[in-house]
Amino acid sequence: xxxxxxxxxxxxxxxxxxxxxxxxxxxxxxxxxxxxxxxxxxxxxxxxxxxxxxxxxxxxxxxxxxxxxxxxxxxxxxxxxxxxxxxxxxxxxxxxxxxxxxxxxxxxxxxxxxxxxxxxxxxxxxxxxxxxxxxxxxxxxxxxxxxxxxxxxxxxxxxxxxxxxxxxxxxxxxxxxxxxxxxxxxxxxxxx
Amino acid sequence: xxxxxxxxxxxxxxxxxxxxxxxxxxxxxxxxxxxxxxxxxxxxxxxxxxxxxxxxxxxxxxxxxxxxxxxxxxxxxxxxxxxxxxxxxxxxxxxxxxxxxxxxxxxxxxxxxxxxxxxxxxxxxxxxxxxxxxxxxxxxxxxxxxxxxxxxxxxxxxxxxxxxxxxxxxxxxxxxxxxxxxxxxxxxxxxxxxxxxxxxxxxxxxxxxxxxxxxxxxxxxxxxxxxxxxxxxxxxxxxxxxxxxxxxxxxxxxxxxxxxxxxxxxxxxxxxxxxxxxxxxxxxxxxxxxxxxxxxxxxxxxxxxxxxxxxxxxxxxxxxxxxxxxxxxxxxxxxxxxxxxxxxxxxxxxxxxxxxxxxxxxxxxxxxxxxxxxxxxxxxxxxxxxxxxxxxxxxxxxxxxxxxxxxxxxxxxxxxxxxxxxxxxxxxxxxxxxxxxxxxxxxxxxxxxxxxxxxxxxxxxxxxxxxxxxxxxxxxxxxxxxxxxxxxxxxxxxxxxxxxxxxxxxxxxxxxxxxxxxxxxxxxxxxxxxxxxxxxxxxxxxxxxxxxxxxxxxxxxxxxxxxxxxxxxxxxxxxxxxxxxxxxxxxxxxxxxxxxxxxxxxxxxxxxxxxxxxxxxxxxxxxxxxxxxxxxxxxxxxxxxxxxxxxxxxxxxxxxxxxxxxxxxxxxxxxxxxxxxxxxxxxxxxxxxxxxxxxxxxxxxxxxxxxxxxxxxxxxxxxxxxxxxxxxxxxxxxxxxxxxxxxxxxxxxxxxxxxxxx
Numbered sequence: 001x002x003x004x005x006x007x008x009x010x011x012x013x014x015x016x017x018x019x020x021x022x023x024x025x026x027x028x029x030x031x032x033x034x035x036x037x038x039x040x041x042x043x044x045x046x047x048x049x050x051x052x053x054x055x056x057x058x059x060x061x062x063x064x065x066x067x068x069x070x071x072x073x074x075x076x077x078x079x080x081x082x083x084x085x086x087x088x089x090x091x092x093x094x095x096x097x098x099x100x101x102x103x104x105x106x107x108x109x110x111x112x113x114x115x116x117x118x119x120x121x122x123x124x125x126x127x128x129x130x131x132x133x134x135x136x137x138x139x140x141x142x143x144x145x146x147x148x149x150x151x152x153x154x155x156x157x158x159x160x161x162x163x164x165x166x167x168x169x170x171x172x173x174x175x176x177x178x179x180x181x182x183x184x185x186x187x188x189x190x191x192x
Numbered sequence: 193x194x195x196x197x198x199x200x201x202x203x204x205x206x207x208x209x210x211x212x213x214x215x216x217x218x219x220x221x222x223x224x225x226x227x228x229x230x231x232x233x234x235x236x237x238x239x240x241x242x243x244x245x246x247x248x249x250x251x252x253x254x255x256x257x258x259x260x261x262x263x264x265x266x267x268x269x270x271x272x273x274x275x276x277x278x279x280x281x282x283x284x285x286x287x288x289x290x291x292x293x294x295x296x297x298x299x300x301x302x303x304x305x306x307x308x309x310x311x312x313x314x315x316x317x318x319x320x321x322x323x324x325x326x327x328x329x330x331x332x333x334x335x336x337x338x339x340x341x342x343x344x345x346x347x348x349x350x351x352x353x354x355x356x357x358x359x360x361x362x363x364x365x366x367x368x369x370x371x372x373x374x375x376x377x378x379x380x381x382x383x384x385x386x387x388x389x390x391x392x393x394x395x396x397x398x399x400x401x402x403x404x405x406x407x408x409x410x411x412x413x414x415x416x417x418x419x420x421x422x423x424x425x426x427x428x429x430x431x432x433x434x435x436x437x438x439x440x441x442x443x444x445x446x447x448x449x450x451x452x453x454x455x456x457x458x459x460x461x462x463x464x465x466x467x468x469x470x471x472x473x474x475x476x477x478x479x480x481x482x483x484x485x486x487x488x489x490x491x492x493x494x495x496x497x498x499x500x501x502x503x504x505x506x507x508x509x510x511x512x513x514x515x516x517x518x519x520x521x522x523x524x525x526x527x528x529x530x531x532x533x534x535x536x537x538x539x540x541x542x543x544x545x546x547x548x549x550x551x552x553x554x555x556x557x558x559x560x561x562x563x564x565x566x567x568x569x570x571x572x573x574x575x576x577x578x579x580x581x582x583x584x585x586x587x588x589x590x591x592x593x594x595x596x597x598x599x600x601x602x603x604x605x606x607x608x609x610x611x612x613x614x615x616x617x618x619x620x621x622x623x624x625x626x627x628x629x630x631x632x633x634x635x636x637x638x639x640x641x642x643x644x645x646x647x648x649x650x651x652x653x654x655x656x657x658x659x660x661x662x663x664x665x666x667x668x669x670x671x672x673x674x675x676x677x678x679x680x681x682x683x684x685x686x687x688x689x690x691x692x693x694x695x696x697x698x699x700x701x702x703x704x705x706x707x708x709x710x711x712x713x714x715x716x717x718x719x720x721x722x723x724x725x726x727x728x729x730x731x732x733x734x735x736x737x738x739x740x741x742x743x744x745x746x747x748x749x750x751x752x753x754x755x756x757x758x759x760x761x762x763x764x765x766x767x768x769x770x771x772x773x774x775x776x777x778x779x780x781x782x783x784x785x786x787x788x789x790x791x792x793x794x795x796x797x798x799x800x801x802x803x804x805x806x807x808x809x810x811x812x813x814x815x816x817x818x819x820x821x822x823x824x825x826x827x828x829x830x831x832x833x834x835x836x837x838x839x840x841x842x843x844x845x846x847x848x849x850x851x852x853x854x855x856x857x858x859x860x861x862x863x864x865x866x867x868x869x870x871x872x873x874x875x876x877x878x879x880x881x882x883x884x885x886x887x888x889x890x891x892x893x894x895x896x897x898x899x900x901x902x903x904x905x906x907x908x909x910x911x912x913x914x915x916x917x918x919x920x921x922x923x924x925x926x927x928x929x930x931x932x933x934x935x936x937x938x939x940x941x942x943x944x945x946x947x948x949x950x
Contacts, residue, residue: 044387
């Protein structure tokens with residue numbers, strides 16, 4: 001026999017409660033997401049925690065889903081690449097109609113995507129990094145993303161994508177704060 | 193003369209954006225960033241079984257008995273297949289069919305397939321593999337490539353896969369100085385991230401559909417059909433989403449096994465290797481042992497190069513016979529070498545099979561010839577860049593094969609561009625900016641900086657008489673175009689380039705690339721040898737021209753003009769000399785549909801004769817690299833700080849994608865220089881994981897500064913040369929040259945390990 005089957009359990013994936021029934025106890029979160037919940041965004045490049053292709057957030061913490069037992073994540077909030085785009089963007093929307101997150105858009109625009117196998121993991125990891133460190137230095141980026149392997153790009157365009165997101169977000173934040181200053185009677189005036 | 197006033201007047205809008213020379217985003221970009229792009233390992237089918245492969249634990253052994261009964265007794269196991277179930281050809285191979293689908297009597301490398309199972313769950317399949325009993329009688333393994341030619345044959349085809357000899361000029365020519373050296377290259381892995389995977393679905397009529405990650409669906413189809421004993425039409429190979437390739441998907445992997453399991457079980461079968469199996473399940477870059485002797489005048493003119501090259505092909509031939517010929521043809525580097533004596537041998541051993549990887553033979557010899565050029569520069573007291581410039585090949589020069597270079601050859605321009613980039617400033621205080629990074633903090637006072645340069649070149653397209661044509665079909669309706677071309681998109685961005693060509697040629701906004709498969713399109717050839725932009729880009733270009741010609745005729749009829757008065761411009765507009773008609777092809781077509789199929793062929797090439805002479809190649813691409821490294825001289829740790837390059841690209845079709853190829857290729861060259869090696873001991877791969885086989889991470893990848901040298905190549909569509917391989921060729925020796933400069937250690941082997949330096 002294969003390993004014992006787990007009792008049915010629930011994962012909260014991208015805000016939706018998903019019941020997992022009939023899985024083996026030994027199945028990783030990556031396997032369950034991919035093979036049982038129809039979410040192939042997390043990728044299976046090494047299945048030993050070295051490449052980051054399977055990156056997801058579990059209760060807000062970036063993990064390699066290949067190293068997490070799915071049963072251990074029962075009841076946790078799991079965010080996959082399918083769930084990083086803005087609300088109102090159904091994960092099963094047609095590609096041409098779907099909205100992209102700023103990180104996703106920057107990866108496309110800046111040339112951070114070639115074969116694309118590492119890309120979902122990078123998207124999740126970049127969202128995590130910029131959520132924690134809004135204005136990282138180049139070395140911050142290189143260190144934070146060193147757990148995500150890419151064989152195609154040499155990382156140059158991925159770095160450019162991160163910089164694009166930072167510029168957009170800080171530009172937007174600056175505009176917002178200056179707008180607040182202006183509304184509060186500051187001298188800055190409006191900034192286009 | 194026609195009265196100008198009476199002439200028809202038709203003026204359209206400007207051409208759409210996203211054409212040649214721009215950087216439109218990849219059409220597969222959005223699904224890839226959303227995680228919805230279907231890679232071959234993402235495929236599923238109703239009632240699908242999981243396939244797994246039983247592999248040899250021995251480098252060389254006789255098989256006495258295989259008992260599959262215990263596996264078949266496991267609930268959930270659908271079938272087990274072995275060599276007895278292969279109804280067609282027992283062997284396959286890229287160039288010669290010497291590799292068994294399953295070993296029957298003998299296994300020749302660790303990892304050779306012996307059986308495969310299909311079961312209801314991957315874990316069940318694994319337990320079934322564990323239950324199969326194979327009795328082996330191990331034999332002494334042949335693992336020394338230098339001893340292979342004289343050793344007892346380990347395969348009916350013998351231990352020498354191919355010997356290539358080149359005799360050029362006067363083999364007895366002498367000169368003022370001679371430098372000599374031996375150089376070794378370790379076994380590099382393509383390390384694409386997407387594992388070998390695919391889905392085979394029986395069609396219920398004895399045939400099968402296979403979705404698989406590959407580089408050439410048609411060549412796969414031919415090999416699979418032969419092994420299945422089916423006509424080619426009964427096997428349809430579809431391109432599954434490809435997670436990188438770099439040469440490692442030229443050979444078949446899961447293909448025949450998955451189809452056999454599907455046909456035996458009557459159910460769809462998915463196979464997807466785990467990383468350790470991937471290291472055993474595809475070929476690698478050939479390890480090389482090279483001995484060089486360079487003869488030159490005191491003023492630094494190369495007079496003669498002698499080289500002896502031994503490539504370890506491992507247990508089966510794969511593409512070794514072509515790799516070794518490349519190594520021989522490019523052994524002297526992109527220099528004028530009037531006299532050359534080269535012998536290159538690819539041998540068979542019980543090591544893992546080797547074959548295609550980005551650079552394909554040119555990588556290994558570039559490390560050799562560039563190490564020699566540095567040694568010669570040092571001996572003569574001539575700066576390394578100056579020595580290279582004095583010998584730099586240019587158009588009109590003759591290669592050691594006797595072939596004259598008729599296309600562009602901007603070697604000096606590449607070199608000057610590479611060294612013109614600004615050098616990096618001193619490393620900062622952060623530990624990540626020191627060799628070894630945060631893990632092993634170096635003492636900044638014991639870090640030495642070095643700078644090195646190297647130049648390399650390689651053929652574009654297949655060589656030695658091989659006709660690797662590509663076919664494309666273009667259909668235009670209502671301002672949109674559909675392209676049918678069986679190119680394997682492996683990440684290189686052909687899907688973007690094809691769209692750019694069509695937008696430029698026809699003036700359409702929307703271009704749809706239809707799926708690549710063997711059932712609906714002719715062969716596009718392999719996504720390798722930096723050839724698809726030229727060959728399949730050329731086929732798309734030609735198909736667009738045919739469509740445009742049809743539209744021109746239709747428009748001429750409509751306007752009552754002689755067709756020859758309508759000119760098709762290079763940017764896809766139909767115009768009259770007086771400017772009264774000026775329309776994109778799409779505008780001229782209106783609502784009508786047009787369709788054309790075209791085949792692009794390159795000029796014929798020749799086989800090499802017994803002296804290694806012949807017009808073997810279509811075109812060449814060149815690049816130069818300058819590397820800057822910091823080395824901790826106590827710990828032997830290397831940080832590659834910056835790589836600057838000048839690359840011969842012909843013409844830039846998509847600036848963003850060219851940069852992506854250059855940066856990605858340099859990362860792989862840096863990897864070979866300082867970290868990447870499959871360690872093989874007595875035929876056993878010791879590091880089949882990303883824990884132990886290290887590829888550059890974000891923290892390891894250097895800053896890259898790139899200049900593209902644009903000299904349009906005659907005969908190439910849009911003048912563009914392939915750009916994928918040159919970045920990987922001379923970046924490795926440039927890094928090693930910089931390490932030598934930093935440390936004074938005469939490094940002769942890559943990858944360079946810490947213990948080589950301290």
